[in-house]
Amino acid sequence: MKSDSAVPPIDPPSLAERIRLEMDSFTPTEKRAAHMLLSHYPFAGLDTVAEFASRAGISAPSVLRFVTRLGFGGFPEFQRHLREELEAQLLSPLAKSSPSDRSHGAPALASFAESVIGNLRATVENIAPAEFEAVVELLSDQRRPVHFTGGRFTGALARYAESHLRIVRSHVDYIEGQPALWRDRMIEIGRKDVIVAFDIRRYQEDVTALCETAARQGATVVLLTDPWLSPIARVARHVLPAHIVAPSNWDSSAGLLLITEALVAAVTKRLWETAKPRMEAVERLRNEKP
Amino acid sequence: MKSDSAVPPIDPPSLAERIRLEMDSFTPTEKRAAHMLLSHYPFAGLDTVAEFASRAGISAPSVLRFVTRLGFGGFPEFQRHLREELEAQLLSPLAKSSPSDRSHGAPALASFAESVIGNLRATVENIAPAEFEAVVELLSDQRRPVHFTGGRFTGALARYAESHLRIVRSHVDYIEGQPALWRDRMIEIGRKDVIVAFDIRRYQEDVTALCETAARQGATVVLLTDPWLSPIARVARHVLPAHIVAPSNWDSSAGLLLITEALVAAVTKRLWETAKPRMEAVERLRNEKP
DNA sequence: GAAAAGCTGTACCAAAAATTTCAGCCAAGA
């Protein structure tokens, strides 16, 4: 769950713009500073005061007076502003696109979808191939029991993963997050076991406790989380982070689902020799029921 | 004009790329630093060491060791590299997100993701805005109890929807698909009730039966399904189809999740006046627990 | 199961950065 209501919708006037407007009211050295900054905006401002001063051919104090004049409390504050402006500008192509550009499709749905797609792309970018492969390898080892778990929202994803993987291979189950429900199961968890935990912000203490306990007993922990990393990361062997920010009061789990499905697909492929007969057998059993 | 041989063809091996490749050779805390940096690349690295360390949840010395390990002489040198890389990238808009750049990330993951993204786009295209809006309207009516249900795989999505919506409003629950579990609950289902069913191919008879029974008693049925439409569509008031084909032995539910999250977001927004205090109350209750 | 190797954080120190002080300088006005 994220914080409350609206986000600032208006584009704040860029600092560069303001500088151009106030240019004539500057003193000569201030103008040199301003031109220097504008000519390599905003990178010229990201160095140190001394560097900035020397490039502009003026003294450090003059640079300080310049940024003070612009209304900043000091040079670090000025730099922070530049960074934030730059970051916002760089990320905007995703966020800004299509508030109302597609005429069909529900507008709310369409813009939400664009945002989610951005998350998926970012998620893929930030996952190390080796990490992903290692997890596939781990889940493909049929001698190692696999246990899925998750928090109040992400628990559903853990269930989703479990419901697929349990058909592909054996020794797959789902563990409820509440300590009362897993405490006694822990005696069975050991070095061979693999815990796959889903946990995103508003990290849940009980899930963390479960993983810590399991890790202490030698289990291998795999964590699917957000970019800020659940505390479980401390005990996790492998971490797969997904971007989750969406134009909603809630976080989006689409990235986690993507990773989950990709993992399941990869494991299924790797275990195909044994998975195929298994899946056929499951199908047969289901049809026998009536 | 000649061919493109004159253009600098070499992709400067971005630092991010190097980090992804070496990821598995990192120590646990180094991995946290790496993930932190990659998730907000490169802005996360432009702050001070202390800031970086605290955001990554590690100590300052670990950050220093991390950048040393990457081959930099010190933190300032590391920052300078980031700035230069950023500047270079920003000055050549074409270099941004080139196709060759996309190819890294886990290959299996990347191609899977592209496929899923295609599904999401197609899903949005094929949903009638009016239908989506009507469902939002329906779920926002607090006088109407809402029941979620789904099949063996999609049940997890129904649970996911339920876990969110139950915080936004009251009278929300989840019904298990097995007839034995819902038969007796059916006497309570009537004209005011709303059933939201998730069902994709290999359509499940029990879920269909549940919806038919509910519909017969006057309930309004909303169906999230695949483009081939579950038989439930015959009794459903509203149908929201999602594309599900993925390069896997399994279908992808990402489109269904997208619709689900968009619905939850829209309903939360519409009910914000009453949802906000509710969400705060839930949060308070959770924190009281210890 | 004990010893060794390696990893991580606390506490501390050194370095460098930002900021302030102050004296000189230049231009405008008497």
Added chain:
DNA sequence: TCTTGGCTGAAATTTTTGGTACAGCTTTTC
């Protein structure tokens, strides 16, 4: 020409930051 007001930069000062040594702990190895 002298004075005044405000810029400007060298140097001193203060604050912040990056870097290091060391001790505790975990993991690995024999």
